[in-house]
Amino acid sequence: MDKGQTIRLTISTRQEETKTTVVKRNAFYAQSGGVTAVINASACGVIETARARGDVIGAVLAGRNGIIGALTENLIDTGRESDAAIAALRHTPSGAFGSARYKLKDIDQDPREYERLIEVFKAHDIGYFFYNGGGDSADTCLKVSQLSEKIGLPLQAIHVPKTVDNDLPITDSCPGFGSVAKYIAVSTREASFDVRSMSKTSTKVFVLEVMGRHAGWIAAAGGLASDAATEIPIVILFPEVAFDRERFLAKVASLVDTFGYCTVVVSEGAKGPDGTFLADQGLKDAFGHAQLGGVAPVVADIVREGLGLKYHWSVADYLQRAARHIASKTDVEQAYAMGKAAVEFALAGKNSVMPTIVRTSTHPYIWEVGAAPLSEVANVEKMMPADYISEDGFGITQACRDYLTPLIQGEDYPPYKDGLPDYVTLKNVAVRKRLPEFRL
Amino acid sequence: MDKGQTIRLTISTRQEETKTTVVKRNAFYAQSGGVTAVINASACGVIETARARGDVIGAVLAGRNGIIGALTENLIDTGRESDAAIAALRHTPSGAFGSARYKLKDIDQDPREYERLIEVFKAHDIGYFFYNGGGDSADTCLKVSQLSEKIGLPLQAIHVPKTVDNDLPITDSCPGFGSVAKYIAVSTREASFDVRSMSKTSTKVFVLEVMGRHAGWIAAAGGLASDAATEIPIVILFPEVAFDRERFLAKVASLVDTFGYCTVVVSEGAKGPDGTFLADQGLKDAFGHAQLGGVAPVVADIVREGLGLKYHWSVADYLQRAARHIASKTDVEQAYAMGKAAVEFALAGKNSVMPTIVRTSTHPYIWEVGAAPLSEVANVEKMMPADYISEDGFGITQACRDYLTPLIQGEDYPPYKDGLPDYVTLKNVAVRKRLPEFRL
Numbered sequence: 001m002d003k004g005q006t007i008r009l010t011i012s013t014r015q016e017e018t019k020t021t022v023v024k025r026n027a028f029y030a031q032s033g034g035v036t037a038v039i040n041a042s043a044c045g046v047i048e049t050a051r052a053r054g055d056v057i058g059a060v061l062a063g064r065n066g067i068i069g070a071l072t073e074n075l076i077d078t079g080r081e082s083d084a085a086i087a088a089l090r091h092t093p094s095g096a097f098g099s100a101r102y103k104l105k106d107i108d109q110d111p112r113e114y115e116r117l118i119e120v121f122k123a124h125d126i127g128y129f130f131y132n133g134g135g136d137s138a139d140t141c142l143k144v145s146q147l148s149e150k151i152g153l154p155l156q157a158i159h160v161p162k163t164v165d166n167d168l169p170i171t172d173s174c175p176g177f178g179s180v181a182k183y184i185a186v187s188t189r190e191a192s193f194d195v196r197s198m199s200k201t202s203t204k205v206f207v208l209e210v211m212g213r214h215a216g217w218i219a220a221a222g223g224l225a226s227d228a229a230t231e232i233p234i235v236i237l238f239p240e241v242a243f244d245r246e247r248f249l250a251k252v253a254s255l256v257d258t259f260g261y262c263t264v265v266v267s268e269g270a271k272g273p274d275g276t277f278l279a280d281q282g283l284k285d286a287f288g289h290a291q292l293g294g295v296a297p298v299v300a301d302i303v304r305e306g307l308g309l310k311y312h313w314s315v316a317d318y319l320q321r322a323a324r325h326i327a328s329k330t331d332v333e334q335a336y337a338m339g340k341a342a343v344e345f346a347l348a349g350k351n352s353v354m355p356t357i358v359r360t361s362t363h364p365y366i367w368e369v370g371a372a373p374l375s376e377v378a379n380v381e382k383m384m385p386a387d388y389i390s391e392d393g394f395g396i397t398q399a400c401r402d403y404l405t406p407l408i409q410g411e412d413y414p415p416y417k418d419g420l421p422d423y424v425t426l427k428n429v430a431v432r433k434r435l436p437e438f439r440l
Numbered sequence: 441m442d443k444g445q446t447i448r449l450t451i452s453t454r455q456e457e458t459k460t461t462v463v464k465r466n467a468f469y470a471q472s473g474g475v476t477a478v479i480n481a482s483a484c485g486v487i488e489t490a491r492a493r494g495d496v497i498g499a500v501l502a503g504r505n506g507i508i509g510a511l512t513e514n515l516i517d518t519g520r521e522s523d524a525a526i527a528a529l530r531h532t533p534s535g536a537f538g539s540a541r542y543k544l545k546d547i548d549q550d551p552r553e554y555e556r557l558i559e560v561f562k563a564h565d566i567g568y569f570f571y572n573g574g575g576d577s578a579d580t581c582l583k584v585s586q587l588s589e590k591i592g593l594p595l596q597a598i599h600v601p602k603t604v605d606n607d608l609p610i611t612d613s614c615p616g617f618g619s620v621a622k623y624i625a626v627s628t629r630e631a632s633f634d635v636r637s638m639s640k641t642s643t644k645v646f647v648l649e650v651m652g653r654h655a656g657w658i659a660a661a662g663g664l665a666s667d668a669a670t671e672i673p674i675v676i677l678f679p680e681v682a683f684d685r686e687r688f689l690a691k692v693a694s695l696v697d698t699f700g701y702c703t704v705v706v707s708e709g710a711k712g713p714d715g716t717f718l719a720d721q722g723l724k725d726a727f728g729h730a731q732l733g734g735v736a737p738v739v740a741d742i743v744r745e746g747l748g749l750k751y752h753w754s755v756a757d758y759l760q761r762a763a764r765h766i767a768s769k770t771d772v773e774q775a776y777a778m779g780k781a782a783v784e785f786a787l788a789g790k791n792s793v794m795p796t797i798v799r800t801s802t803h804p805y806i807w808e809v810g811a812a813p814l815s816e817v818a819n820v821e822k823m824m825p826a827d828y829i830s831e832d833g834f835g836i837t838q839a840c841r842d843y844l845t846p847l848i849q850g851e852d853y854p855p856y857k858d859g860l861p862d863y864v865t866l867k868n869v870a871v872r873k874r875l876p877e878f879r880l
Contacts, residue, residue: 096637098636098637100640185859185860189861191759194533197535198541200508201505202540227860230860314757315754318630318635318643318754319627323630410859413853419622419625419664419845419848421629421630423629423630
C-alpha cells in the first residue's frame with residue numbers, strides 16, 4: 001500500500017523561483033456486474049470529488065460498458081458532462097456508463113487482458129483506477145495494481161464497493177443493498193396489507209420472489225415488514241435453509257389459521273434438501289423444456305397443492321434493484337461516500353484498497369469510512385450469520401433486525417417531472433482512440 | 441334520484457318554542473372487490489366528512505369484509521377510531537375494513553340477500569349506504585336502493601368509484617388507477633435503465649407483466665416511461681390486440697438492433713389469435729398440470745426461443761396496486777374527493793348516484809366532481825378507445841398520453857417510521873349484533 005503516491009516534481013519557473021508543482025494524472029472509472037439503485041451515486045462521488053481536486057486529477061474517463069470499455073479503448077470523457085448532469089447521477093439508478101458481466105482471463109494463464117488494460121491506461125495517462133463492483137472486480141482491481149507495479153508503470157487502484165447481494169467482506173454493508181432491502185421491506189408490507197384485506201373471500205397466501213442466489217440477505221429484509229406496531233405473518237425461505245415441504249406447509253397453514261392469511265418471501269436461491277434450486281424444479285414449457293427462473297410460481301403451486309389455498313405471486317426481479325424512487329437515504333449517502341473516499345484515498349497515496357463502511361454503533365446507528373486491503377476483499381464472500389435466522393428457519397432474529405434496520409433508514413426521493421422521476425441520461429462522449437484494436 | 445332526503449321533523453321543545461330538528465341516521469360504508477393504494481383515502485373522505493356533519497349523520501358503521509359484513513351483521517363501529525387513525529387512512533393502502541369478492545345472487549331469482557341487507561340496515565338505523573367498488577358493486581348499490589324504496593324503507597345509496605382497471609363508465613378515470621399507472625410507469629423506466637446498463641454483455645430484453653384482464657389501461661401506462669427527454673424502446677402487449685408471434689419477434693429484434701435492448705410490458709390479459717390467454721399456454725408443473733398465471737415467463741420464453749436473446753422477467757402482481765409509497769397525488773386527492781362527495785350528495789338528498797371525475801381541461805389538467813345515475817354505471821364496462829393504441833399495436837398514441845399523463849401527476853408520500861411507511865391498522869371494534877344469524 002501507499003506506494004504509488006501522486007508524483008511531485010520541483011521545477012524552475014521563468015522567474016527563477018522554485019515551486020512545487022503536481023503532475024496531473026487522469027482517472028479511470030468503471031462499473032462492473034449487476035447495477036443497483038445507487039451505483040451512480042458512487043460515480044457521482046468519484047467524479048465530483050475529482051472535479052474538486054482538478055489541481056491534481058485531470059480528466060475522469062469512464063469505461064463504456066465497464067471493463068470492456070478499457071479493454072477495447074472505448075472510453076467516455078466525463079468532462080463533457082455538466083456539473084448538473086453529474087449531480088443528477090446521485091438520484092439516477094442503473095449504470096450511467098454501462099456495466100458488464102465480464103470475467104477477465106486468469107492472469108497466470110493468459111496475462112494479455114491485464115497487459116492491455118495497462119497499455120490503455122498508459123496511453124491515456126491514467127494514474128488512478130477506480131473500479132466499482134463486487135468481489136470479482138475487487139480481484140481484477142488488485143491484479144491490475146500488482147501487474148502495473150511489476151512492470152514499472154505504477155497505478156493507484158481503488159475498489160469502490162457495490163452489490164445488492166451484500167456479500168463483500170470487511171465492510172459492514174454494501175452500497176446497493178440498503179435500497180433493495182428497503183424496497184423489499186416496503187413492498188412486503190404493502191402487499192401483505194392487500195392480502196389481509198382480501199383474505200376472507202379470496203387470496204390467502206402471497207408469495208414474493210426476491211434476489212439472492214447464494215445468501216438470504218435480501219429475503220431477510222422482507223422480515224422487516226413486520227414489527228411490533230404492524231404485525232404481519234411472514235414466512236421467509238432462505239437459500240441457507242434446505243426447503244422442507246411438510247414443515248413449510250405446516251407453518252403456512254398455522255399462520256393462515258391464526259391471521260387469516262400469510263406472506264411468503266422466497267429467495268431465488270432457495271434449495272431443496274438435495275441442494276437443487278427450487279426454481280429449477282417442476283415448470284416446463286410446451287415443449288417439455290425446463291423453464292428457467294421463477295421460484296415464486298413453484299412455491300405458490302406447492303401451497304395450492306398442499307393446502308388448497310388461493311394464492312397470488314410476484315417476481316420483483318430488476319424492479320427491486322432499480323427502484324431508486326424508494327432508495328434508502330442511508331444507502332445513497334454511503335454509496336456517495338464510498339466514491340468520494342476512493343478519490344481521497346488515491347490522493348492520500350493509498351493503493352490496492354477499498355473504502356469500507358464501519359459501523360461504530362447500532363443504537364444510535366453511527367458509521368464512518370474505513371479502508372480494507374484488496375488482498376483481503378478479493379474473492380471472499382460474506383455469508384449471513386447463522387444467528388440471523390430464527391430457530392424454525394422461517395424468520396429473522398432480533399440480531400438480524402438490529403443489523404438491517406439502520407440500512408433502510410431515510411428516504412431520498414429523486415426529483416419528478418411530469419409525474420415521473422427525472423433520471424439523467426449522460427451524453428457519454430467518446431474519447432479519441434490512440435491504440436490499435438484489441439479483440440476480446 | 442333525490443327521493444330519500446334527510447328527514448326533518450318539527451318538534452316542540454320544553455320552552456314551547458318550535459325548532460327544526462334533524463333526525464340523525466347512521467351510515468354504512470363497505471369496500472368491494474380488489475383493493476387499491478387509495479381506496480382507504482375514499483374511506484377517509486367518507487368518514488371525515490360524515491364526522492364533520494355529526495349534526496345529521498350518526499355513526500358510520502363499516503362492513504367487515506365488505507358486503508359480507510352487512511349480510512352477516514358483522515359491522516365495525518368506526519366511531520371507536522381516533523381522528524388521527526381515520527386521517528391515516530388517507531395514506532394507507534389496502535382495504536382497512538376488509539374487502540370481499542362476493543357477488544350477490546340475482547335479485548329476481550333469489551331476493552333473500554337483498555332483503556337481508558335492508559333488514560340489517562333497518563336494525564342499525566342506516567339511512568345512508570356508501571359502497572366503494574367497481575361495476576358489480578354499483579349494480580348492488582342500485583338494487584339495494586330500488587328494493588328499499590319498494591318496501592317503504594328508503595335508503596340513500598351512493599356508490600363510490602374504485603378500480604385499478606379504470607373500466608367504470610362516465611367518470612373520466614377511476615380512483616386507484618392513477619396510482620397503479622404511476623407505479624408501472626416509474627418501474628418500467630427504472631427497470632429499463634437497468635437493462636440498458638447491462639445489455640452489452642447480459643440481459644437484452646426485460647418483460648414486465650402488469651394487471652388488466654380485459655383492458656390494456658395499465659399496460660398503456662408502461663408507455664409513459666418513455667418520453668421526449670427519456671427515450672426508451674418499449675413494446676406493449678395489450679389484451680385488445682391479438683398476439684402475433686412473428687410480428688412481435690420482429691419488433692423486439694428491430695428495437696434491440698437499434699437500442700441494444702428493449703422492454704416488453706405485457707398485460708396479464710394478452711391473448712393469442714385464437715382468443716385464449718397467453719398465460720394459459722405452455723407452462724406445466726411437474727405433474728403436467730397447466731400452471732395458472734404468469735404471462736411474463738411465457739413471453740420471455742418466446743423471446744429466448746425466437747431470438748436467442750438473454751432476458752429477465754418480472755410479475756408485479758399485488759405490488760402494483762398496493763404501492764401507496766409511490767401513489768399519484770392526483771389519484772389520492774380524487775379518491776378522497778369521491779368519498780367526500782358521496783356524503784355531500786347524500787346530505788343533498790341524492791340517491792342511486794355515483795360521484796364522478798369530470799375532466800374539464802387537459803392542458804392544464806382541470807377536473808371537478810360530477811354525478812352519474814347508477815342505472816347508467818351498473819354493469820357497463822369502459823374499454824380503451826381504439827385510437828389510444830398505436831398503428832402497429834405495440835405502443836400508445838399521443839391521445840393516450842394526453843389522457844394518462846395528468847393522472848400520474850404529483851407524489852403524496854406517506855409518513856415513515858424506522859425506514860418503513862407508517863400505515864395504520866384500525867381497531868375495527870365490532871358493533872353488537874341485533875339480528876338472528878344469516879347463512880351465506
